[in-house]
Amino acid sequence: MLQHDIIIVGGGLAGLRAAVGLCEQYSVGLFTKVHPIRSHSIAAQGGVNAALGNNPEGGDDTWQKHAFDTIKGSDYLADQRAVEIMCQDALEVVYELEHWGCPFSRSDEGAICQRPFGGAGFPRTCYSADLTGHVLLNTLYERAVSKGVAIYEEWHVLALAASLERCHGIIALDFQNGDIVPVQAAATLFATGGYGRVFQHSTNALINTGSGIGMAYQASVPLKDMEFVQFHPTGLIGTNILISEAARGEGGWLTNSQGERFMQRYAPKAMELAPRDIVSRCIRQEMDEGRGLEHPLGKYINLDLRHLGEERIQKRLPGIRSLCKDFIGVDPVKDPIPIMPCQHYSMGGIDANDLCETRLPGFYAAGECACVSVHGANRLGGNSLLDTLVFGKRAVRSIAEYLQVNTIKPEATLLEELARQWERKLAKLAAGKERPFRVQTRLGETMSDNVGIFREKQALKQAVEDIVSLKEEYGRVGLTSASRHMNYELLNALELEYMLEVAQAIALGAYQREESRGAHYRRDFPKRNDPDWLKHTLVSKGKDGNPLLSFSKVEITNYQPMERTY
């Protein structure tokens, strides 16, 4: 059995930020299924929001205005105190990363560059060309290396070890050796990222299966607002590779088959820089009404950057240009980029408060896997990197305070018994006949077809039923080989079990919520309904193993819900 004071699961921005803050005072073990530098934070492009006021057009910006934009963007579902904390702390965490070496793009005055982003009243998105996630993750990993954080690389977590009263640690699979290892700790932080792979079309990496969220659910920790799924307006056709909002922030246009900048009809003021939920719906509607274009890889809309000119494209969006050239042979300097909306981000997640605490003592969550909620029904671009940095850091204080008062030791016997259960479970899993990828493909199809940008009762019912039958089929899943080291098929099968739980929570939440708010759009209930639905959805595992829905209050401080126009 391994022992640490603190277990951190996930080596992306939130996990590393927490680790560098805790490792000097405590024994920290950071468990990650891929090398930290391979984490999906690396793929973030556009930037991180903070009201620094560096851009001449954003001189009057304040954290309060950032908070207002975030709350309006969330369609008033975000908890307002948490948003205020995030926007206030934003300045400090961005400067901190700069001091640690993050190479932000620079203005003529030598200050951090800021660009306009969707749903924001000021240019407040700090960036490094279109590789902001890449530079932030490298900086935090460098910091972690300098402090000697103990990293368990390519260790896959199997389960959270919880009793009714508290969290005792995790059960992990050392993937290179194939050993099942119980790990004991007084505090465990999940920073395990999102679940994009639950959908057929997603910008997310292959590792983003939402396992951490599923593990929390299995351990009876409630999930919050799972029906709120962000569909990014601009995924590269066919590949679903993310084309950053920075492309529109820098002045890119969206045009339909008639060459029309159609956003004029939907959001005349904000145009292409309306929030993502709105832009994605507009694109989908244009395509549904026959104004899309045809490509061998599917229908699409144009993202036109040509008027920006080669110099600006090469300087501000070099990553986008290479992606387009490498993956579909289009140079955005010469031709428009064919895009379509696809799944991008999980607003919902493990129910946590603004101290990253969950309802299970000793268990914490931060970053995309958590739902604090600072994004509510729709996240603004540039707020996800901010979320990871602010709440990764807040977890440091919160866990340190807990360890100072906590005197109870985690139970070794509970961990050992759970590890034995997993030994038996893995042996049994190897024997089934159904291939895991078939179940996963069908899950992705039903989620993308029925729980997408536009939703309605019948389709959602279909998804809920499909998931129940896929869960049954999961019982028949088997593996080509029973060996456990470097067995990626085994990894897929383990992830799939949790993906089914996550998908069920999303579909049930969406079925239940009979209104339209932010990214959750019901054709049969097209209006926001504050009297009945200004509340968070909670899904927890009932005693019979089936999901139970309940609701909780939205915290409102200074911003009363208003109609959301752009």
Next chain:
Amino acid sequence: MISADTYTFKILRYDRKRNGEAPRFFSYCVEALPGLTVLSALLKIRDELDGTLAFRSSCRSAVCGSCAMVMNGKIELACRTQVASLGGDRIVLEPLPNFEIIKDLVVDMAPFWKMYERVKPWLIRKSPEPDKELPQSEAERERIDQFVNCILCAACYGSCPVLARDPEYLGPAALAKLARFTLDSRDERPASFLETVNNEKGVWGCDTVFRCIDACPKDVRPTDGIVALRKDLVKYKFKKLLGMAKDEA
């Protein structure tokens, strides 16, 4: 451009846990679909043909650095390589050279990360931090731009002829990372730090045959970094000789 109805992938397979079994090639046929990348072919093989095949992958968009390998003798990222671009219907896949194989296309990257850590790859500061950002001009930032772009995929490490004969050589990625910091206007590491690479295991080990530059999927030129470090070292030595080096002690 599709050159055939199906592609035959010959993949070198090995399992270090099975002592004594030599690496050997296995063949798999995959249907030629438009836009098929080497990574999507590998995923198809693992899903549908052989669940035991091991390879690393994650972002599928050439940013995470998981999937560097050898394709028909050339090192590239599997995710951004179109199968059709490889020419011909037989594709040979091998793991990155200069590493020990763990299983199939998965190599043990530990030596790569050991070299990375050896150059102290983080911003070293002595001055107190200001309340806001450390000032840096865009021109100063641009000096480190290409090295910042490194995704640590180890394509350069796998292609380096020096590493092939001397595993103790720091290698192109680690040296380029060191240059990323020594060239950063904000870094305050003592000039004497360069002494740690002033040898045949460091900057003087490079053959300057530019294999790393050819192999890099991100257009980083590690040799530029190595040459910059050599120049800095010569400058530092000269100053030291004249008693002008700031941190001689």
